[in-house]
Amino acid sequence: MLDDIDPDLIEDPHVKEIVIRLLQAIEHQHEIIELLRTENQLLKDENARLKGQHGKPNVKPNVRAVDHSSEVQRKEPKTWAKQSKKHLVAINRTCVLELNAGGLPPDIVLKGYEEYDVQDLKLECCNVRFMRAKWYSPSTGKTYLATLPSGITGHFGPGVRALALWLAYTGNMSQADIHALFTSAGLHISTGKICQLLVEGQARFHAEGADVFAAGRASSPWQNLDDTLTRVNGQNQHCYTVCNPLYSFYLTRAGKDRLSVLQVLTGGKPLTYLCNSEALAYMQEMRLSAKLRKQVAAVFPQENLLSEEEMGCALALHFPNLGKKQLKTLREGMAIAAYQAQTGISAIDLLVSDAAPQFEYLTREHALCWIHDGRHYAKLTPKLACYRKLQADFATRYWDFYKELLAYKQQPSPEEALRLREKFDSLFVPNTGYPALDDRIRKSHDYKDKLLMVLHHPEIPLHNNPAELAVRRRVRKRDVSFGPRSDDGKRAWDTFMTLSETAKKLGVSFYHYLNDRLAEINEMPSLVSIINDRAKQLQLGKSFEFG
Numbered sequence: 325m326l327d328d329i330d331p332d333l334i335e336d337p338h339v340k341e342i343v344i345r346l347l348q349a350i351e352h353q354h355e356i357i358e359l360l361r362t363e364n365q366l367l368k369d370e371n372a373r374l375k376g377q378h379g380k381p382n383v384k385p386n387v388r389a390v391d392h393s394s395e396v397q398r399k400e401p402k403t404w405a406k407q408s409k410k411h412l413v414a415i416n417r418t419c420v421l422e423l424n425a426g427g428l429p430p431d432i433v434l435k436g437y438e439e440y441d442v443q444d445l446k447l448e449c450c451n452v453r454f455m456r457a458k459w460y461s462p463s464t465g466k467t468y469l470a471t472l473p474s475g476i477t478g479h480f481g482p483g484v485r486a487l488a489l490w491l492a493y494t495g496n497m498s499q500a501d502i503h504a505l506f507t508s509a510g511l512h513i514s515t516g517k518i519c520q521l522l523v524e525g526q527a528r529f530h531a532e533g534a535d536v537f538a539a540g541r542a543s544s545p546w547q548n549l550d551d552t553l554t555r556v557n558g559q560n561q562h563c564y565t566v567c568n569p570l571y572s573f574y575l576t577r578a579g580k581d582r583l584s585v586l587q588v589l590t591g592g593k594p595l596t597y598l599c600n601s602e603a604l605a606y607m608q609e610m611r612l613s614a615k616l617r618k619q620v621a622a623v624f625p626q627e628n629l630l631s632e633e634e635m636g637c638a639l640a641l642h643f644p645n646l647g648k649k650q651l652k653t654l655r656e657g658m659a660i661a662a663y664q665a666q667t668g669i670s671a672i673d674l675l676v677s678d679a680a681p682q683f684e685y686l687t688r689e690h691a692l693c694w695i696h697d698g699r700h701y702a703k704l705t706p707k708l709a710c711y712r713k714l715q716a717d718f719a720t721r722y723w724d725f726y727k728e729l730l731a732y733k734q735q736p737s738p739e740e741a742l743r744l745r746e747k748f749d750s751l752f753v754p755n756t757g758y759p760a761l762d763d764r765i766r767k768s769h770d771y772k773d774k775l776l777m778v779l780h781h782p783e784i785p786l787h788n789n790p791a792e793l794a795v796r797r798r799v800r801k802r803d804v805s806f807g808p809r810s811d812d813g814k815r816a817w818d819t820f821m822t823l824s825e826t827a828k829k830l831g832v833s834f835y836h837y838l839n840d841r842l843a844e845i846n847e848m849p850s851l852v853s854i855i856n857d858r859a860k861q862l863q864l865g866k867s868f869e870f871g
Contacts, residue, residue: 546674600626
């Protein structure tokens, strides 16, 4: 019955106002009832657990779960046709097949040969026994052995090591499955040895991973950023990913706060601290008292860079009774100021992320993801039909505006930027009459500058999908292998996922790259050199050069 009520059809304004208020009250009561139902069920389950029983089983319904994806609304359907890949197949050998002429007509004539390509792989052992010449010198009392070929370290060759790394960090196989594959192929290897191959002795790759981040950070003044949970030896930590079209960098840290994110942006290096006007402005923004800010300015010499140890000593000496929250704000302000003032390696100018609070204030500019913002509208679940219509109508206008921003990225101009700003103000006006929708519109309008950052920098993406997709790789790895059990394992996860995802973006075979490095062939160019070359072609920071 309620679905038949449409306030717009009521002519009497007084009656219309009463009906609108009643519908809003009904919708509000519906939201409260749903929340109470959920909370009541949780309390029942907890009560049953305390009595040694089981709560309500978590059985998924037969109907498909609610999909909050906006892909259908924001993307045009693509036409697709299967293309031949025959020209891409490299032929290793040719086998001529002759026809058995028995029983065929006597007048048959050879018309040539018809090509039929078959792709195949062989997985077999290739064990080598090296007979090393062994000499002994009585005068020195020493034994001299012939040197092993390059790339041979230990009793497993570079092919085994490269394949193990590829299967673990790109193929996303567990150590148990890698062990099963190797032993079924005839290799005699223990699970402990596979763990060593994946974790230990990776100094060269760790160095290359750090170089990839430095090159990727320098390739554009803007970066995408996101994080996800990672358990390290059973304890919750957080994996952050920083990326752009040329690379993806992974780094796992114990905390999920602004200082942890800031350390990620420095590539894991220790933080430094600086007291300047920007640090004091941040403290004021975080509502640190004027008296305390004055004491900070007096204690810490202006423009004097402090190490972590020096910062800790100064805080213990001059602010021994400061509260935990105040200490955190003080550290954040000075660490952000030091990061933005660094001269050796330029700081990131702009981050594209979701609206998580730990991503705020770190860079001079901050762009928010339209898809994250749009997801909040999709999560609204109005009970009344008139409210569902308002939600659907606004979603249509929302994604139409998004498509206009995409068109602006292709042909930016000051006139079009001004028009889009004015249209944003006319679109995000909380006057629909649906309270939950109006509240969400109001929040989006508060993010206006961050959502419209693309009008200043057309080369940045409108969404944070690159970082989300990079994070999803860690989630898939976590689903299979749960998590690393040591700091060395955590570092290996970060390094090889960085190299694997970067190689994928650059169109480099990660397996061949691993084999090239482990066999010490070193014929393939470094990922850093490819990033540098591509960065010159793409010009990802063109708008930043002109302010």
